[in-house]
Amino acid sequence: MKLPRTILLALSLALLAGPAPAQSRAADSLRRLLGAQPRPDTTRVRRLHALVLELAAVDAPQAIGLSQQALKLSRQLADTAGIGRSLFWLSILHRRQAEYDAARRYTLLARQLYARRHDRRREAKACLELSLIDLMQSNLTPALSWALQGLKLAEQAQDLVIQTQLRATIGSIYSKVGDYNSAIAVLQTTLRDGRRLGDQQVEAAALSSLASTYQLQQKWPQALRHYQQAVLVSRRMGDVKNETSNEIGLAEVYSLQGNQAQALRHGYRARALVRIHHDDYNRPGVELMLARSFLLSQRPDSAIALAGHALRLSQQSRSNGTISGAAKVLAQAHAEAGNFEEAYRYQSMFAAYQDTLAGEETQRKTSALRYGYELDKKQSQIALLNKTRQLQAQTSERQRQQLYALLAGLTGLLLLAGLLWRNVYIKQRANRNLNEKNAQIAMQRDDLTRALASLKAAQNQLIQREKMASLGELTAGIAHEIQNPLNFVNNFSEVSVELVAEFMEGPWQRLPESEKAYATELLDTLTENLQKITHHGHRADSIVKGMLQHSHTSVGHRETVDLNALVAENLPLAYQSFRAKNKSFHVKLTSDLDALVSKVAVVPQDIGRVLVNLYINSFYALQQRLSKHEAGYVPELVVHTKRVDHQVQIEVHDNGLGMSAEVQRKIFQPFFTTKPPGEGTGLGLSLSYDSIVTGHGGTLAVSSQEGQGTDVTICLPA
CATH class of the missing domain: 1.25.40.10 (Tetratricopeptide repeat domain)
Structure with a gap:
């Protein structure tokens, strides 16, 4: 709009x-x-x-x-x-x-x-x-x-x-x-x-x-x-x-x-x-x-x-x-x-x-500016009221001095003295009312401060939903489009197997004995091919369903999940996704999962997206080093999990191309990427950083040596 x-x-x-x-x-x-x-x-x-x-x-x-x-x-x-x-x-x-x-x-x-x-x-x-x-x-x-x-x-x-x-x-x-x-x-x-x-x-x-x-x-x-x-x-x-x-x-x-x-x-x-x-x-x-x-x-x-x-x-x-x-x-x-x-x-x-x-x-900063402006206006009003109160106090003091002088010289004018005393009493009551108003204003200011702190805490829980919604919708749309033709492949392969079986029970019986052996060989080959199509079709269907589940928009609700299972499930998914574009790419995958890391309260869709992003970045670095054709080089990706005090750690290590110190300083900045134009947006690690740090209250750190490899460590509260 x-x-x-x-x-x-x-x-x-x-x-x-x-x-x-x-x-x-x-x-x-x-x-x-x-x-x-x-x-x-x-x-x-x-x-x-x-x-x-x-x-x-x-x-x-x-x-x-x-x-x-x-x-x-x-x-x-x-x-x-x-x-x-x-x-x-x-x-x-x-x-x-x-x-x-x-x-x-x-x-x-x-x-x-x-x-x-x-x-x-x-x-x-x-x-x-x-x-x-x-x-x-x-x-x-x-x-x-x-x-x-x-x-x-x-x-x-x-x-x-x-x-x-x-x-x-x-x-x-x-x-x-x-x-x-x-x-x-x-x-x-x-x-x-x-x-x-x-x-x-x-x-x-x-x-x-x-x-x-x-x-x-x-x-x-x-x-x-x-x-x-x-x-x-x-x-x-x-x-x-x-x-x-x-x-x-x-x-x-x-x-x-x-x-x-x-x-x-x-x-x-x-x-x-x-x-x-x-x-x-x-x-x-x-x-x-x-x-x-x-x-x-x-x-x-x-x-x-x-x-x-x-x-x-x-x-x-x-x-x-x-x-x-x-x-x-x-x-x-x-x-x-x-x-x-x-x-x-x-x-x-x-x-x-x-x-x-x-x-x-942006909304937080603009709200803070507006609140600051309103607070400055109220403080100016308070200062003006305090100044007025001081002037009133000075006036009251002068009036009391005048009253004492009059009482000393004009003792007979008691009525006038009473009226002056009444005037002083009214002003003092006004001062008390002013003090009450000042206390009310201070209380309102404290309430506004507490409300702003509550708003910050609430907004931190919602930030990931806004960033990931459009990406999840696009992934779900693509998976749905793939699922329809995949269903046709599975259905027609199964029907074809049944047709072959019917042919074997009917028309095949009427063939001359000299042709039955050749026909049997062809039908067996066809049946074997159809079974392979059915097998791989069902495998592809499970991958698509995994994509649909992965693309479900996070609503920010945490669930108690098995973190080791979440780490292990997303590794082959990311690997197959990368190999779909790089057919000749092969890498040694190693998982070292600590049994002490049990159930953890996280948003599983958000953590899954972060893991897939880190895996694919590591595959890219491994492919870049593999393209240099170093003697004896074997690409490897290792995933560790372990529990440390009140935290759980996920460490993704690769022996890829690595990063310089300058690149590591900028790696979490939005739109910064080391990939050629058209191969990366520079948003993946930035969004992952926000999901871990702001969305889950954890940390995301990168340690790398150029030409040796990279370690990415995620720490989450247990």
Whole structure:
């Protein structure tokens, strides 16, 4: 489904830099002024900035060059305002070119400048720009961190415009991490404030993000209505890029509803706008949307072509959200086309990116940031209440002193003294109430801390189910597809044996004696062949059933299983799987299983997958060393189990090619692989590490010597 990316475009194009008009006579006039008056002063800096504003939307490279000139001149003149504006322009222009590292560098310089000058309003704008840069790359945790920092500064500066812009960004982040209720509440408030302020850019951004959030919740009427409103607002402003992005959203909603005619109509309109305006930002989104439509229309080849191109463009710009969507479409399209190897590769890529974008770790970090922000606000309120209480105490003390003076000089005014005493009593009661409120706030803070700890513990138990679900479904689908033709082979071989027996009992009796011997020899050979087919067919059927059992999606429930049996069962399964692709490969398998290792509480499907992955990695290393044709070399894989104190250990040893120290440091990193392109995704050991360490509370360690072999040790709580 489509991620709410339209908020990024609407904010990034206009919120920080103002409108970007087309190149006009104003640009020509500014060029003439700059040429006629070359004096290096602040007036020239302001004119350079005005010319950048005119060229930003039509000639970004020239606008970048002019901004560099303005920055250099401003530094020579020590013009702080000119330096800050030049840095902002360079950041915005580089971000529009998808040059995020340069954009981030210039924005950080601007933020440092305004922080030194204690200019909270412009520092908040710099935080907003940094948040947008990370949000365009789907780096949700730093994006939320910058947005919350900026919101705190904007609240201190009492700038409602920047607060509204930052809340629009925060609402989009909440939607991306799946907190839809919070996202809708924030975005509806942002939409109301944007309309009240007359800020059409904020209005368009809020409408687009609300539409995307409703789309993620499958609330199609609300999604369509908000996308249509966003298209109208963008068209009224002349914001073609945001209009294109919302046309893509309309096409995706219609496609998900099954209305392919409307989906293609809006999709082709979006593609036309991209081509006319050379919109490289929206090009991957258009191609990905059309790929989804072709996939739903049973046209996987067209979907593969478009999604593949969208993936390459997104990898160049490091747009993680579009990379994840393209990988998912490619996995589904290749599966429909029957190319299961490619489907598995792209499904693994999608699972890894999805976990990075909106997985448990991202949600935990964003929740912690949000909790920290709310806690800071409460602590500020507590500090304000304490200060008020101190002022009240000081006031009470002054009043008591005045009362004593009055009693000494005016003993007759007892009524006035009583009223003053009553006033002091009321204030003291208010102080007691304030202390009770402070205690309640502290108790709520402690409850929130305990709730967060409980949430972390619960999430650790669920992490493996999210990572392995797509892999298990793909394996089960392949096994089911194999089982149908295998059943036909088994059934027809058994029927053929019966037919031979019937022939022997009937027609064979009527053959001449001279032909019976030859016929008997042929029928015996045929019967023997059919029996072999039946034997191997049943063996293949048991392997397929093992695959189906192995592919069952883990629900995270632990079972008490015989760990030695689990280790032994998966070894021949992995060996046969590897030899299916490498017919000439043979290896000596040795199992040394400790009888003291009895029943262990684990998730058997997860541990089985980890073991199969480790076995296949060892087979690969053995095959690599075997290809060197060393004299006297015999490939061998040894599996040990043993019980040590309150732990059980599984050690997989091979005498393969081994690894260098540098490779061992990176071996558990996602996407790191030593295999050639196309032979590995770099996710196997990363997922295995998460399953053992996070899912089961154990450890996974690798020890290897280059050219000698590798030991992989798993430790699980007993």
